[in-house]
Each structure stands twice: as C-alpha cells, then as structure tokens.
Amino acid sequence: MNTNPNIFTRILSWFDPRGKTLGTYGFMLNRITALGLTLYLFLHLIVLGTLAQGPDAYDNFLKLIENPILKFGELLVVAAVFLHGLNGIRIGLNSFGIAVPRQREFFIGVVVLSLIAIAFFGWRMYFA
Amino acid sequence: MINTPSVPKPGESTTLWLIKLLTGPILLVVALIHMAVNHYIGSIGGLLSHAEVVAYYQSWYIPVMEAIFLTTVIAHALIGVRGIILDLKPAPALLRILDWIFVVVGVGFVIYGMWLLAAVAALG
Numbered sequence A: 001m002n003t004n005p006n007i008f009t010r011i012l013s014w015f016d017p018r019g020k021t022l023g024t025y026g027f028m029l030n031r032i033t034a035l036g037l038t039l040y041l042f043l044h045l046i047v048l049g050t051l052a053q054g055p056d057a058y059d060n061f062l063k064l065i066e067n068p069i070l071k072f073g074e075l076l077v078v079a080a081v082f083l084h085g086l087n088g089i090r091i092g093l094n095s096f097g098i099a100v101p102r103q104r105e106f107f108i109g110v111v112v113l114s115l116i117a118i119a120f121f122g123w124r125m126y127f128a
Numbered sequence B: 001m002i003n004t005p006s007v008p009k010p011g012e013s014t015t016l017w018l019i020k021l022l023t024g025p026i027l028l029v030v031a032l033i034h035m036a037v038n039h040y041i042g043s044i045g046g047l048l049s050h051a052e053v054v055a056y057y058q059s060w061y062i063p064v065m066e067a068i069f070l071t072t073v074i075a076h077a078l079i080g081v082r083g084i085i086l087d088l089k090p091a092p093a094l095l096r097i098l099d100w101i102f103v104v105v106g107v108g109f110v111i112y113g114m115w116l117l118a119a120v121a122a123l124g
Helices: A007-013 A022-053 A055-064 A068-095 A100-126 B014-041 B050-056 B061-087 B092-122
Strands: none
Touching (some): A022 A100, A055 B050, A068 A100, A068 B014, B061 B092
8 A cells, every 4th residue: 555644534534524526425425335335245145154054043143133233234235235236327327428417417316216215125124 | 526437547457347337237136136035025025034045046047146146246346346445546566465365355255155056056
C-alpha cells in the first residue's frame, strides 16, 4: 500500500454522508454494499457446510437464525442486494454509454425501487 | 453527477472490468431466484429443513443454476473488491500478492461450493 497518510481518512470518508453530491452517494452505496455482500457471501458459504454434516446440524442452524437480530441481518442483506444490484445495472448501462445524461433520475429511481422492495421483504419477514 | 461513461480504472484490465460488468445482470436475476426460493417460496415460506433443501436439489437444473450462481458471484465479488483496493493505490508488489490471494480464495471457494452442491444432491 502506498504511504499516503490519508489512506484511512479516505476509507472513512466513504462512510461520511456530509457534503456529498448525489453521484458520490451512489459511489458510496455501491462500495459499502459490495463489501458487506462479499463478507456475507463467504460467511454464507462456510455456514452452508452444515448441510453436509446432516439434518441435525443444519436444522439446529436454521433454529438459530429465527433470532430477530439475525433476521434483521438478513433484511440488511436483502437491502444490499437490491441497492447494489439495481445501482450496478445503472453503472453498467452508463459504462456502455446508455442513459449517461439521465444518471441523476436513474439513481433516484434505483433508490425508490429498492426502498419499495426492501419494505415488501421486511413486511414479509416480520409480519406475514 | 458526472455525465461521462465509466471506464476501467488504472490497474484494472478491460477483461476483468468486462467480467465484473457482464456478471452483474446474470447475478441479479439468479440471486433473486435463489433468495425467493430459499427464503420465501418453498413449502412454508422457504426451504425450512435439511430434508426440503435436499429434495429441492434433486432436479438437475437446480444444482446447475446454483453452480452458475456460485462461480459468477465469487468472480464478481473478488474482482469488485480488487477494484475497491485499486482506489487505494496499492504498491505494485502488494497488488501482485493480493492478486494471488484473490485467485487462491476464489478457486478454493468455487471447488468447495461445487463439492457442497454435489454432496447435497447426493443425499437424496
């Protein structure tokens, strides 16, 4: 890593919402959800190893994730999937020169659609 | 927002950038199917027991779909994390070490995931 003393400040600035433009929010959102989803992905794969250990191991694990705190963690994963996925589609289209002048509207649409999906899944997880 | 198309960043090859970009839409579709079936659709709101998961994996196309999901999600995630690290401008020597770590972790988890898929399918 280079010796730039500001490196940690730069990382921390990703999490600081003050004085940012909408484009920077989009960038922050993609970075933070990417790191969260990557961490979840590898933990998920490791935990799924209980499937190979037999019914007792896996079914006991399923009982554990009925815990409301872990359920909230699952809702965060759902939120990250929608925000990262839809924002990623916006960035992908933009990379091929599609809808470049309409990025602002596209980003607002991504956030609105994601919030609707998160609300639906949250309701489904806690109240249905 | 800056109204210019995004491009590969310094240190990121066009091939890796394209893989990250093109696996994105595939992942969004497969991830939504994966989440919906595993957590919401199954018999009572998802696949809620070991027996239900094993039964689900008996159709040949489910392990195939999950294998595609596994490979694309690991490639997309590790190329993405490498892109984030590139923003921090690591020294070339450190980047070479990190690249090897990403390859080993990626290949290792793909092999482990394929083994797990085969093991679960074989339980039926």
